[in-house]
Amino acid sequence: GQRNAALAQYAACQTVLDKELDINPEAATTQLFKQIRDQTLAQPAPIPFLPPAQVAHFIGRNQLLANLTATIAQQKQKIVALVGMGGIGKTTTAIHLAHQLRRNYEDGVLWANTLQSDSAEILTQWAAVYDVDLKHLPSLAARQTAWRGITENKRILLILDNVESAEEVRPILPNTPHCTVLITTRNHDVAYALDAHLLDLPTLEQQAAYGLLENIIGEARVSAEATAATSICEQLEYLPLALEIVAQRLHSRPRYTLTAFAQHLAETVSRLDPLTMDDRAVRASFELSWQLLSEALQHLFAGLAVFEGRSFSSEAMAYILQMGEGEMVDRLEDLRALSLLGSAEGARYRQHALLADFSAEKVIRLEQNLAHLETRLTTYFYQFAHNHAQDIPCLKPNWANIQTAIDICQRTKNWQQLIDFTTVMTPAWRLQGRYTEARRAYKMAYEAALILEQDETIATILLDWGRAAFEQNDFLEAKQYIEKSLIIFEAPLSNKQGATKSRYWLARIAFEQSAYSHAEDLLQHCIKIFRTNKDNKGIARVLRLQAQIALNGREIEKSHTLYSDALTILEGTDDPYGKINTMRKLADVKVIIGDIDHAESLLNAALGQC
CATH class of the missing domain: 1.10.10.10 (Winged helix-like DNA-binding domain superfamily/Winged helix DNA-binding domain)
Structure with missing residues (x-):
């Protein structure tokens, strides 16, 4: 491309040959000089490059591109597939890779969208790039044979976008190890059918998603509403197309705050509605x-x-x-x-x-019928919760589904099943410390029990609700609910067992509020009932709390005696948690009085119960 420099170089060479050797340049060199001088030298054909223009705001795929480049460079497989859901960025990644690898393929980089052209059309278009006309060939098989002849000794990167079936692209595939084929598809089966090296595109990482917003909207604007930006990324679950559309919408609407848009996303019936911009839409x-x-x-x-x-x-x-x-x-x-x-x-x-x-x-x-599906969902998860009430690993991945089932019961006014759900889930909520969702469910169950006019259920729910509030140190609310439960257990029901449980938890609240005298009065009433009913677990619970009150009052020997009595009573019960708790508390007292050996022995015994 440097014509003047070439002409000057010829003149210099001619002078040197004449002076030093008394000869002229070779005829071929002189002929080349004349072609350059007269501008008749044929220009080399440009290397074909058909991919779309580079995409702006490409971010977060560096490691994926590195893996892709390494795979292609090593020629482990001549077909590579980018696979993922719509909007994940398959085409964008393929475009970026095409531009990145352009210099590695001396015979060109070809591109075709299989949604817009069939195999015969693609073969004809690509062959024309190499000055070969396939239009006169009557069949796809004939064009395939011709295409393989064209590509036999060429090094080409062929990119097929939006492939829906292996059958549609097989005729396009070259039969040479020098070419590489990159396809994008939503269908994993297509990649496997072509024996391709499959790369699943994930959604963007949080940092990359945030960076995409910054690139389009501006770092200052995003930083000023960082919480809203994070919320937008989370609600869109880091889908690149959705994030880019949102960012472009906000960029074109500088008065529309990120906070307002995040709230709109949270409140809209379908998040797909605002995810459209000009000719692009996630839907x-x-x-x-x-x-x-x-x-x-x-x-x-x-x-x-x-x-x-x-x-x-x-x-x-x-x-x-x-x-x-x-x-x-x-x-x-x-x-x-x-x-x-x-x-x-x-x-x-x-x-x-x-x-x-x-x-x-x-x-x-x-x-x-979505309502029918929801009814089936609530029935399934009630049975599931009932069958796996003590199986926490089994319940763990289903917490959200169970909570949704409870919500559906409330929304559809299925009051009894709502109450039954809370009864079944109470032990698991306590065991896992899931008191926030428990309190939310108890509120709904309480309202359901009021509608059904089930006094004993109302009292039980109030007690459970109060216990959950107690565990979150919300003692005022806990006291309010448990006092209500006590009134119902006593007056209309004459349920001494329920009333005793309520008094015990009111004593726990009094203890936490340092109202030790009141706590003792409540516990004295409880222990009488527990002894009458020969409820050893209940007796032990009362003795433990009395021991704690004594310990707080520096009555060490009394505390020691009460903990020891509680442990003795529990020996004949199936209450491992109660035993462990009592052993641990008694060991603490043993340390205070200097009996370290017995304290260590108790702790080892407690470990043996685990």
Whole structure:
């Protein structure tokens, strides 16, 4: 491209040859000089490069690009597949990679969108880049053979975007180790069918998502509303397309605060509504996947709306849709292969939050009975909670589903099941310290019991509600509820056992408020009832609290005696927690009085109970 420099160089060479050797330049060199001088030298054909222009605001994929580049460079496999849900950034990543690897492919980088062109059209377009006309060839097989001849000795990167089936792209694949094929697809099965090296695109990391907002909206504006920016990222679950659309909308509307938009997202019926900008929309991206589903899979996808993006098991979904679990697993795996459903821990499934919103729209479109699905959900999770009440590892991944089932009972006025739910879940809530959700459920259950006019249930719920408040050190509220429970247990019910439990917890509250005398009065009443009923666990609980009161009053020997009596009484019971607690407290007192050996022995015995 440096014409004048080439002409000057020829002149210098000619002078040197004439002076030093008394010869002229070779004829070929002189001919080249004349072509350059006369500007008749044929220019080399440009290297084909068909990918779209570089995408702005590309962020958060450095490690993925490094992995892709390494895979391609090592030629481990000549076909590489970028797989993921709509809006995850497959095309954007492929474009960026094409520009990054451009210099590595001396014969060009080709691009085709398989949604816009079929195999024959793509082969014709690509062959034309190398000055070969395939239009006259009558069949796809003939064009395929010609294309493989064209690419036989070439080093090309071929990129096929939005591949929906392996069959549609097989004719385009070159039969040479020098070329690399990169496909983007939502369908894992396509990648496996082509024996491709599969790379699943994840959503953006939190920092990258935040950085994307900063790149478009501006760092100052995002930093000024950092909490709202984080909320937006979380509500969109870090989906690149959704984040970019939101950022562009906010950038074009400088008076629209991030806080207002975050609130709008939280309150809108469907988060998909504001996720549109000009010709780009998250809903449209999802619609492409929806249209490829069979009727059965559309029905299942819509039914997933009942979980609203929470994780679930195949067993739960099979029950809700009244289907065999084997068939359900098969269909769920189909949706997962199509990137419309994700995996969750423990062989569970989970939809991206925005896909869950899309499912909710399809429930309405298919006229499915969401209320019926919700009824099935509440029935399943009540049975599940009842059957696994003491199995915390089993309950753990289902906390949110159980809480939702309770909410549905309240919303649909299924009062008795709401009450039954709280009864079943109370031991688990206590064991796991989930008092916030317990208090919320007790409030709903209390209102349900009032409607059903169930006095004993009302009193029991008030007592449980008060205990949960006590565990969160909300002693005023705890006292309020437990005093109400005591009144109901005593007056209309004459339930001495219930009343005694209420008095015991009122004594606990009095102890925490340093009202030791009042606590003692309540405990004296309790212990009489417990002894009458031969309730050794109850007696031991009273003795432990009396021992604590004595210890706080520096009555060490009395405290020691009471703890020892409590431990003796518990020997014949199946209350390991009570024994452990008593041993630990008694060991503390032993340390105070200097009996270290016995304290150590008690602690070892307590460990043996665990």
